[in-house]
Amino acid sequence: MEVRLEPAVVNGFRFAGVSAGLKTEAGRKDLGIIVADTPIVASGVFTTSRVKAAPVIVAQEHLRGGRLQAVAANSGSANCFTGKAGMRLAQQSCAALAGSVGCPVEFVVPCSTGVIGHLYDLEKYRAGIAEAVTALQPAGLADFASAIMTTDTHPKIASTTTRVGGSRVTIAGCAKGAGMIEPRMATMLAFVVTDAALRPAQLRSIMKNILPHSFNAITVDGDMSTNDTLLLMASGTAFSPPLADGDLSKLENAIGSVAGALARELVRDGEGASKLVTVEVRGARSESEADRIARAIANSPLVKTAFFGCDPNFGRIAMAAGKAGVNFNPDLLEVKLAGIKIAARGALNVAALAEAGARMKEREFSVNLDLKMGKASARVTTCDLSYDYVKINAEYTT
Amino acid sequence: MEVRLEPAVVNGFRFAGVSAGLKTEAGRKDLGIIVADTPIVASGVFTTSRVKAAPVIVAQEHLRGGRLQAVAANSGSANCFTGKAGMRLAQQSCAALAGSVGCPVEFVVPCSTGVIGHLYDLEKYRAGIAEAVTALQPAGLADFASAIMTTDTHPKIASTTTRVGGSRVTIAGCAKGAGMIEPRMATMLAFVVTDAALRPAQLRSIMKNILPHSFNAITVDGDMSTNDTLLLMASGTAFSPPLADGDLSKLENAIGSVAGALARELVRDGEGASKLVTVEVRGARSESEADRIARAIANSPLVKTAFFGCDPNFGRIAMAAGKAGVNFNPDLLEVKLAGIKIAARGALNVAALAEAGARMKEREFSVNLDLKMGKASARVTTCDLSYDYVKINAEYTT
Numbered sequence: 001m002e003v004r005l006e007p008a009v010v011n012g013f014r015f016a017g018v019s020a021g022l023k024t025e026a027g028r029k030d031l032g033i034i035v036a037d038t039p040i041v042a043s044g045v046f047t048t049s050r051v052k053a054a055p056v057i058v059a060q061e062h063l064r065g066g067r068l069q070a071v072a073a074n075s076g077s078a079n080c081f082t083g084k085a086g087m088r089l090a091q092q093s094c095a096a097l098a099g100s101v102g103c104p105v106e107f108v109v110p111c112s113t114g115v116i117g118h119l120y121d122l123e124k125y126r127a128g129i130a131e132a133v134t135a136l137q138p139a140g141l142a143d144f145a146s147a148i149m150t151t152d153t154h155p156k157i158a159s160t161t162t163r164v165g166g167s168r169v170t171i172a173g174c175a176k177g178a179g180m181i182e183p184r185m186a187t188m189l190a191f192v193v194t195d196a197a198l199r200p201a202q203l204r205s206i207m208k209n210i211l212p213h214s215f216n217a218i219t220v221d222g223d224m225s226t227n228d229t230l231l232l233m234a235s236g237t238a239f240s241p242p243l244a245d246g247d248l249s250k251l252e253n254a255i256g257s258v259a260g261a262l263a264r265e266l267v268r269d270g271e272g273a274s275k276l277v278t279v280e281v282r283g284a285r286s287e288s289e290a291d292r293i294a295r296a297i298a299n300s301p302l303v304k305t306a307f308f309g310c311d312p313n314f315g316r317i318a319m320a321a322g323k324a325g326v327n328f329n330p331d332l333l334e335v336k337l338a339g340i341k342i343a344a345r346g347a348l349n350v351a352a353l354a355e356a357g358a359r360m361k362e363r364e365f366s367v368n369l370d371l372k373m374g375k376a377s378a379r380v381t382t383c384d385l386s387y388d389y390v391k392i393n394a395e396y397t398t
Numbered sequence: 399m400e401v402r403l404e405p406a407v408v409n410g411f412r413f414a415g416v417s418a419g420l421k422t423e424a425g426r427k428d429l430g431i432i433v434a435d436t437p438i439v440a441s442g443v444f445t446t447s448r449v450k451a452a453p454v455i456v457a458q459e460h461l462r463g464g465r466l467q468a469v470a471a472n473s474g475s476a477n478c479f480t481g482k483a484g485m486r487l488a489q490q491s492c493a494a495l496a497g498s499v500g501c502p503v504e505f506v507v508p509c510s511t512g513v514i515g516h517l518y519d520l521e522k523y524r525a526g527i528a529e530a531v532t533a534l535q536p537a538g539l540a541d542f543a544s545a546i547m548t549t550d551t552h553p554k555i556a557s558t559t560t561r562v563g564g565s566r567v568t569i570a571g572c573a574k575g576a577g578m579i580e581p582r583m584a585t586m587l588a589f590v591v592t593d594a595a596l597r598p599a600q601l602r603s604i605m606k607n608i609l610p611h612s613f614n615a616i617t618v619d620g621d622m623s624t625n626d627t628l629l630l631m632a633s634g635t636a637f638s639p640p641l642a643d644g645d646l647s648k649l650e651n652a653i654g655s656v657a658g659a660l661a662r663e664l665v666r667d668g669e670g671a672s673k674l675v676t677v678e679v680r681g682a683r684s685e686s687e688a689d690r691i692a693r694a695i696a697n698s699p700l701v702k703t704a705f706f707g708c709d710p711n712f713g714r715i716a717m718a719a720g721k722a723g724v725n726f727n728p729d730l731l732e733v734k735l736a737g738i739k740i741a742a743r744g745a746l747n748v749a750a751l752a753e754a755g756a757r758m759k760e761r762e763f764s765v766n767l768d769l770k771m772g773k774a775s776a777r778v779t780t781c782d783l784s785y786d787y788v789k790i791n792a793e794y795t796t
Contacts, residue, residue, distance in 0.1 A: 047720075048721075048723075049717070049720035049721050050719070050720045050721075050722070050723075050724065050725060050726055050728070051716045051717065051719060051720030051728045052720075052728075078713070080713070080716070081712075081713070081716050081728055081741070081744065081745075081746060082744075082745070083729060083743075083744035083745055084744075115713060116712065116713025116714075116716055116717065116746075117712050117713055117716075117741070117745075117746030117748075118746070118748075179700060221698075221699045221700060222697075222698070222699065223698050223699065223700050223714075223717060223718065223721065224717070224720070224721040225717065226713075226716065226717055226720055299620075300619075300620070300621050301619045301620065301621065301699065301783070301787070301791070302577060302619060302621050302791055305787070305788055305791035305792045306791065306792070308788065308792045309791070309792030309793055311792070314479070314514065314515050315476070315478070315479070315513060315514025315515055315624075316514075316621075318449045318478070318479050318514055318515070318624065319447070319449065319514065319621060319622070319623060319624050320621065321448070321449060322445075322447035322448045322449030322450075322622070322624055323446075323447050323448075323621065323622040324448070325446075325448075326448065327448060328448055330448070330449045330450075330479060331481060343479070343515070345481070346479065346480075346481030346482075347479075347480070347481055347515075348479060348514075348515030348516070350515075350516075385699070385788060385792075386788060386792075387785055387788050387789075389699070389703070389788075390703055390706065390783060390784060390785050390787075390788055391785075393699070393700055393703035393704065393707070394703045394704070394706045394707030394709065394784075395707055
């Protein structure tokens with residue numbers, strides 16, 4: 001499955017991104033909309049934070065029926081910790097787009113990202129919606145992706161095509177996020193659209209299956225956002241249901257590939273990141289135990305600074321694995337770093353460390369642990385912890 | 399209770415610290431011993447890591463009877479992930495000191511700190527023990543404290559005196575550690591001695607009571623070491639048991655004050671730290687829920703970089719509280735930063751942020767959350783995340 005990091009036209013959808021003046025930097029795009037030609041099936045997953053932003057609460061309500069026609073996503077303000085005024089603002093924002101599109105307000109899903117604790121200006125927002133509606137076009141995904149950026153250095157877009165049921169199906173998506181990234185249900189903001197025809201239950205099942213291996217398998221800093229949202233939308237123009245089981249799983253793979261590519265793009269653009277590191281744990285007794293060890297390594301600041309310094313520091317990897325609260329036998333543990341076996345059978349392979357360190361100079365490498373206790377495995381993608389992470393987060397308010 | 403950050407003589411104990419050549423830097427002290435005049439009651443708590451160092455495993459065995467006569471602690475090598483050779487080395491190290499002191503090998507407790515995956519040289523170690531035994535003196539605590547340092551910038555020592563049962567009791571201790579610090583049972587290495595007379599059960603009870611408020615209430619980087627050890631030793635020369643209940647709790651307070659002072663010193667000397675920040679959560683339904691929120695804030699890299707940047711970033715504090723997995727109502731949350739109320743009743747107090755930011759320029763400040771849901775509270779002490787943290791951990795192998 002070839003996934004391209006570029007936009008694609010997906011029948012049934014139009015996109016736009018405009019500058020509505022919601023960001024403090026003049027002229028930067030900050031309001032994006034997605035409009036489907038008719039009401040379509042959609043599924044969303046959201047942050048599990050106890051401090052949920054107003055648009056997340058409204059989006060969950062509006063998606064209860066499994067259908068939507070439009071998405072309004074702004075940067076510049078997260079509309080989080082804004083009390084009743086924030087809830088009213090999220091609803092008025094949906095109403096603004098619903099009025100232009102001519103659909104019920106419940107068919108609009110709102111998303112916000114940016115500073116916490118502040119409202120945005122409703123009049124500017126309404127003017128932006130009016131402008132965006134006139135700018136809608138099938139090839140507008142890149143504009144939409146730009147409008148939702150905050151500390152991202154570039155828009156993250158991915159697309160692919162596949163054949164199911166004799167029809168060509170296109171899947172495209174975009175995401176934003178560079179910090180406050182350890183999604184537990186979804187990442188900051190991500191949108192995946194397809195022209196496949198899917199029943200709501202099929203769409204929910206695909207969502208559930210692709211999440212653990214895409215947006216829930218990444219971390220930049222172990223911090224979960226208050227606004228995390230992933231929306232998956234299917235316009236159904238590509239073919240008529242029902243799909244055979246084999247085609248459904250082929251489609252799920254294609255959607256999962258786009259979601260996985262977007263998730264990796266988030267980590268690659270992680271705040272201050274200079275390395276993309278895949279931490280894989282296998283030989284575990286359960287997936288959840290493998291995942292806990294992989295996350296402990298992927299989130300350890302000592303491990304992440306060693307990645308930045310190209311330091312083949314086995315001790316920190318062993319320390320992080322040890323603190324995960326999972327029972328394993330260190331004497332059986334086997335560790336590969338950047339493809340080089342640096343520890344096995346309770347002993348460090350000192351002679352191999354220099355070669356591992358040299359290979360850590362690459363932009364991407366992996367850490368592989370084998371616990372040799374079972375058959376379960378897990379994989380988490382992370383980045384390094386650099387001077388620039390401190391700079392970005394100490395010198396600017398987000 | 400006045401706790402001084404300086405050594406004291408504690409009757410019944412002698413200390414020494416020498417350079418045995420175990421560290422790569424020539425001439426730095428790297429082997430410390432504590433010897434009691436006779437076998438005494440002692441209690442130890444150790445790392446809960448699944449990757450336990452050999453000296454931790456040996457120390458746990460030797461302390462099973464609740465008595466010891468000597469402690470041998472080295473820096474330069476953690477003797478961790480060293481398999482059977484490491485276990486043998488820890489036992490031979492105990493035997494070397496037991497031979498000089500003239501006590502059973504089971505009365506010696508070994509501790510090691512330094513690089514993981516490497517053995518130290520037994521011959522150098524034995525020569526160091528012989529030299530240290532001749533250097534033993536009642537006023538030797540500062541030498542011992544220097545010998546166990548790794549990335550610490552200075553030795554951490556604390557002492558106090560109190561009167562119990564009509565006798566003057568002295569308590570003194572030292573600790574080491576600057577990174578890999580989020581002890582769950584004890585910190586890297588810490589030693590507290592007293593001349594109080596205590597039964598083993600009393601000593602264990604004191605240990606259990608002081609831990610949650612001292613070494614288990616701090617974090618530098620959320621990373622737990624493989625060698626964490628806290629030893630509490632009582633020589634019993636100050637008075638004859640039994641103690642009245644009131645005196646026992648007075649003694650517990652005094653020991654707790656010394657442990658708390660040492661724990662704070664670890665954070666103050668945290669790798670790259672420029673701020674000491676106390677995070678207090680109250681109004682929670684249980685202590686454990688308060689502790690989870692306090693730790694989520696104290697370990698969040700986004701919160702810690704904001705501390706470094708003196709950025710009164712309410713959003714990151716709210717984000718970290720929200721991800722802790724504890725149910726609370728954001729509309730009730732009240733947050734003080736450096737003594738200034740910055741959020742209450744679901745709204746950010748924007749006008750107060752500048753003053754909070756100005757007060758964050760102090761070397762020490764606090765973050766206080768009130769969940770207004772119950773009566774339980776918890777407190778965790780942490781530090782900021784600075785350029786120097788990245789420098790220390792990216793440019794040197796530990």
